[in-house]
Amino acid sequence: MKFEVERDLLVDAVNWVSRSLSNRPISTALLGIIIEADKSLHFSASDLESSTKTEIPGSVQQPGKVLVPGRLLAEISRSLPNKPISFTLDGTRVNVVSGKSKFTLPILPINEYPNLPNMPTTTGEINSGVFANAINQVAVAAGKDDSLPTLTGVYIEINENQITLAATDRYRLAVKKLDWKAKNPNFKTHTLLRARTLSEAAKFLELNQQLNISLADENSNEKLIGFTLPKKSLISRVLDGSFPPFQHLLPNSFSSEATVEISVFLDAVRRVALVTDKTVPLRLNFTNNSIQLEAGTGDEAQASESIDINYKGEAINIAFNPTYLTDGLNALGTKFAHIGFTGANKPAILTGLDKPDASTTDTYKYLLMPMRYSA
Amino acid sequence: MSDINHSTILHVDMDAFYASVSIRENPKLKGKPVVVGAGARGVVLSANYQARKYGIKAAMPVGRARRLAPNAIFVSPDHEKYSEVSDSVMAIFRNYTPYVEPLSLDEAFLDVTGVKKLFGSGIEIAQKIRAEIFATEQITCSVGIAHNKFIAKLASGHCKPDGLLEIKPEQMLQFLHPLPVSAIWGVGPATEEQLTRLGLRTVFDIANTPVNTLIRALGDAAGNSLYELSWGRDFREVTIDEPDKSISAAETFSSDLEDSEEILRELLRLTEKATSRMRARALMANTISIKVRFADFKTISKSKTVDLPISGTQECYLVAKKLYESLKLDRARIRLVGIALENLIDQSESVEQLTLGQRPVGWRQAEAAIDDVSEKFGQGSVRPARLLND
Numbered sequence: 210m211k212f213e214v215e216r217d218l219l220v221d222a223v224n225w226v227s228r229s230l231s232n233r234p235i236s237t238a239l240l241g242i243i244i245e246a247d248k249s250l251h252f253s254a255s256d257l258e259s260s261t262k263t264e265i266p267g268s269v270q271q272p273g274k275v276l277v278p279g280r281l282l283a284e285i286s287r288s289l290p291n292k293p294i295s296f297t298l299d300g301t302r303v304n305v306v307s308g309k310s311k312f313t314l315p316i317l318p319i320n321e322y323p324n325l326p327n328m329p330t331t332t333g334e335i336n337s338g339v340f341a342n343a344i345n346q347v348a349v350a351a352g353k354d355d356s357l358p359t360l361t362g363v364y365i366e367i368n369e370n371q372i373t374l375a376a377t378d379r380y381r382l383a384v385k386k387l388d389w390k391a392k393n394p395n396f397k398t399h400t401l402l403r404a405r406t407l408s409e410a411a412k413f414l415e416l417n418q419q420l421n422i423s424l425a426d427e428n429s430n431e432k433l434i435g436f437t438l439p440k441k442s443l444i445s446r447v448l449d450g451s452f453p454p455f456q457h458l459l460p461n462s463f464s465s466e467a468t469v470e471i472s473v474f475l476d477a478v479r480r481v482a483l484v485t486d487k488t489v490p491l492r493l494n495f496t497n498n499s500i501q502l503e504a505g506t507g508d509e510a511q512a513s514e515s516i517d518i519n520y521k522g523e524a525i526n527i528a529f530n531p532t533y534l535t536d537g538l539n540a541l542g543t544k545f546a547h548i549g550f551t552g553a554n555k556p557a558i559l560t561g562l563d564k565p566d567a568s569t570t571d572t573y574k575y576l577l578m579p580m581r582y583s584a
Numbered sequence: 585m586s587d588i589n590h591s592t593i594l595h596v597d598m599d600a601f602y603a604s605v606s607i608r609e610n611p612k613l614k615g616k617p618v619v620v621g622a623g624a625r626g627v628v629l630s631a632n633y634q635a636r637k638y639g640i641k642a643a644m645p646v647g648r649a650r651r652l653a654p655n656a657i658f659v660s661p662d663h664e665k666y667s668e669v670s671d672s673v674m675a676i677f678r679n680y681t682p683y684v685e686p687l688s689l690d691e692a693f694l695d696v697t698g699v700k701k702l703f704g705s706g707i708e709i710a711q712k713i714r715a716e717i718f719a720t721e722q723i724t725c726s727v728g729i730a731h732n733k734f735i736a737k738l739a740s741g742h743c744k745p746d747g748l749l750e751i752k753p754e755q756m757l758q759f760l761h762p763l764p765v766s767a768i769w770g771v772g773p774a775t776e777e778q779l780t781r782l783g784l785r786t787v788f789d790i791a792n793t794p795v796n797t798l799i800r801a802l803g804d805a806a807g808n809s810l811y812e813l814s815w816g817r818d819f820r821e822v823t824i825d826e827p828d829k830s831i832s833a834a835e836t837f838s839s840d841l842e843d844s845e846e847i848l849r850e851l852l853r854l855t856e857k858a859t860s861r862m863r864a865r866a867l868m869a870n871t872i873s874i875k876v877r878f879a880d881f882k883t884i885s886k887s888k889t890v891d892l893p894i895s896g897t898q899e900c901y902l903v904a905k906k907l908y909e910s911l912k913l914d915r916a917r918i919r920l921v922g923i924a925l926e927n928l929i930d931q932s933e934s935v936e937q938l939t940l941g942q943r944p945v946g947w948r949q950a951e952a953a954i955d956d957v958s959e960k961f962g963q964g965s966v967r968p969a970r971l972l973n974d
Contacts (some may be wrong), residue, residue, distance in 0.1 A: 215954075356906050377940060379939040379940055380937050380938075380939060380942075381942055418714075453941070455940075458940055458941055489935075490935050528935065530937060554938060556940065560642050572902070576940065578937065578938040578939060578940055579938055580935045580936065580937050580938065581935060581936045581938055
C-alpha cells in the first residue's frame with residue numbers, strides 16, 4: 210500500500226473517525242483506524258457502540274488496507290505542517306513522511322478487527338445544518354449521569370414528515386420539532402440515541418449538506434441508527450430503555466407571560482449569579498413590566514438587579530438554578546424569549562421570538578422546573 | 585480576643601466516657617476491668633482504667649482485647665444513653681460560658697476568658713465544673729487549663745484520670761518541650777516516623793530545627809504548623825456551634841460476607857439508620873461516602889457529592905449503592921461496611937430542585953411519616969421490606 214494525501218483532508222478524516230475510538234477497548238484491534246486505499250482513501254473506526262467512516266481523495270500508487278494505531282495517527286496528522294503526506298506500508302510497519310518529518314507506525318492485526326454493521330436503508334433526508342442546530346438545542350437538556358442511562362439520550366420520534374427531538378434530565382425538558390423529507394410518507398418510529406454521540410456528530414454537520422438518516426421502523430429488531438453525509442457516515446447502536454412520556458408535561462395555557470430581550474436577561478443573570486454557586490437558586494420576581502433578580506441570602510454575598518420586560522398576568526415569585534436558566538436562554542437562538550408560567554412550583558416554558566410582538570411558535574420549547582425552598 | 589496570651593481555655597475530657605457511663609448504669613461492674621465494644625469482631629470503643637492496665641486501648645479489635653484480659657467484662661455500647669449524658673454535660677458547660685466547642689460526645693473546649701469576673705479563675709471554674717458533673721452524672725472528667733487550645737488539651741491528657749492541671753504561659757515550654765513529637769496535634773504514626781528519621785524525637789528537637797527543614801520534610805502547611813505548635817503557638821479560637829461534619833453508621837459482620845446482595849441489604853439498613861438520625865436533626869447531606877473493610881483489614885472508601893443536598897433514605901441509598909457497585913468487587917470477603925453523610929447543611933438552608941412530573945407526595949413525605957412512627961414506636965417499627973428478616 211502506498212498513497213499520498215493532503216494534510217487538511219487527512220486531519221478532517223482522522224478527526225471524524227477517531228471519535229469512535231474507545232479509551233478502553235475490549236480488543237487491541239479496536240485501538241486502530243482502518244485505512245483502505247483503492248481509487249480513493251477510506252478511513253473507519255469503531256468502539257462497537259458507534260462506528261464512523263469517511264472517504265477522501267488521494268493519489269494512490271499501490272492499493273491496500275491496514276490498521277494503524279488511531280490516537281497516534283490523529284496526533285501525528287494534526288501536528289504536521291500543511292504539506293502532502295505519504296503513507297507506505299513496509300512489512301509490518303507504515304512509514305508516514307511529510308517533508309523532512311518521518312514517522313514509523315506499527316500495524317495492528319486487521320484480521321482480528323470485528324465486522325462493522327452495515328448502514329440501514331435510508332429513511333429520509335434533512336439539511337445537515339438545520340439538524341445540527343436542532344441537536345444542540347435539545348442535547349443541552351440531556352442528563353449527564355450515566356447511572357440513569359435513558360436520560361443521557363436524545364429521543365428521536367419520526368412521524369411522516371416531522372421529526373421530534375427531546376431530551377430531559379428531569380429538571381428541564383427540551384423539545385424540538387422539525388420537518389424532513391421522509392422516503393416513505395407513512396413512516397413512523399421512535400428511538401433513543403446517546404446525546405454525547407449526537408452532539409459530537411453535530412460538530413461536523415455545520416455545512417449545508419444533505420444528511421440522510423437511516424433507521425429501522427418500529428417493528429424491526431434492528432437497534433441501529435445511521436447518519437450519512439456525502440462523504441462521511443456514522444452508525445450507532447441506540448440506547449435501551451424507553452424515554453419517559455413528556456407530551457402531557459407541555460402546558461397549553463399560561464397563568465402569566467413575559468417577553469424579554471435575551472442578551473439583556475442573560476447579562477443580568479450572569480452578574481447576579483456571581484454571588485452563588487451553580488446549585489444555589491436565582492430568585493426572580495416578575496411583576497408589571499419588570500423582573501427583579503436576586504441571589505444570596507443572610508450573611509452571604511448578595512446581588513440584585515432589575516430589568517424591563519413586557520409582562521402580562523399575575524406577579525410571580527419563582528426561583529431557578531441559574532445554569533439551567535442560562536442554558537435555556539442560550540438554546541433559543543433568537544433575540545427575544547417568551548417565558549410562560551403555570552405557577553410558582555410548576556414548570557416555566559421558554560420559547561424564542563424574533564421580534565417582541567411576534568407570536569410564539571412551537572418548534573422549540575424549553576421547560577424548566579423551578580427550585581423550592583423547604584418549608 | 586485582644587491578646588491571645590490572656591485567654592483562658594479549658595479542655596474538658598470525660599474519663600473513659602462510655603465505660604464510665606456503662607458502669608454507672610450497672611453498679612455490679614464497679615471496680616472491675618470493663619471494656620465497651622460491640623460484638624466479637626468489633627473494636628474497643630472505651631475501656632476503664634482497670635482494663636487499660638492490661639494494655640487494652642480504644643480502637644483495638646475486641647478479639648485482641650479478650651486475649652489480653654480474659655477476665656475483663658465486655659459490654660455493648662448504649663449510644664442513646666451516652667448522648668443523653670453528653671447533652672447534660674454540655675449543658676453544664678454552657679451554664680458557665682457560651683463559648684463551648686464540643687469535639688465529640690465526651691470532650692469540649694471552653695473559652696472562659698470573659699466570665700472570670702463572674703465565676704472566678706480558670707482553676708476555680710474547672711473545679712466547679714468537675715464537681716457539678718460528678719454531682720449530676722456520677723462520672724469523672726479531667727480538665728486542662730491554658731492560654732490556648734493546644735496546651736489545654738495536652739494538659740488534660742496529662743492529669744487523667746479525674747485530674748486538673750493548669751499550664752501558665754511561663755511554664756509552657758518547660759511542660760511542652762520534653763514531650764515526644766507524637767504529643768503534637770496532627771502527628772500520627774507516619775509523620776512520627778518521618779520525624780524520627782530526621783532524628784527528631786521530642787518537641788524540643790522540633791522547636792530547634794529550622795522551619796525550612798520541616799517544610800522540606802512534611803510540606804508547607806504541615807511543616808509550618810508543626811513548628812508553630814512546637815513553640816506552643818496556637819491561635820485557633822474556640823468556635824461555637826460548629827455543626828457536625830458528618831453522621832455515619834458502620835457494621836462489622838459477625839462473619840465475613842461476600843454476597844453483594846447481603847452487603848447491599850446491610851448498606852440499606854445503615855443508610856436508614858444514618859439518614860433518620862440526620863433527619864431528626866433537620867440536616868441534609870451534600871456528600872455520601874461509603875467505607876468497605878476487607879477480611880485482611882485493608883479499607884477503602886469512596887464518596888460522591890450530589891448536585892443538591894439530600895436527606896431521604898432512598899435517595900441516599902441509591903447513591904451509596906452506586907458507589908458500592910462502582911468498586912466492582914468480585915466476591916471479595918468483606919468484614920465491615922459503613923456509610924457516612926457528610927457536608928451537612930441545615931434543612932432550612934436547602935432548596936429542592938423540582939423535577940418534571942414530580943408527584944406532590946413522594947418518598948420524601950413517606951420517609952417523614954416513617955420518622956414520625958419510629959419516634960413513637962421505636963426505630964425499625966416501619967422499615968423497607970428488604971430488611972424485614974432482620
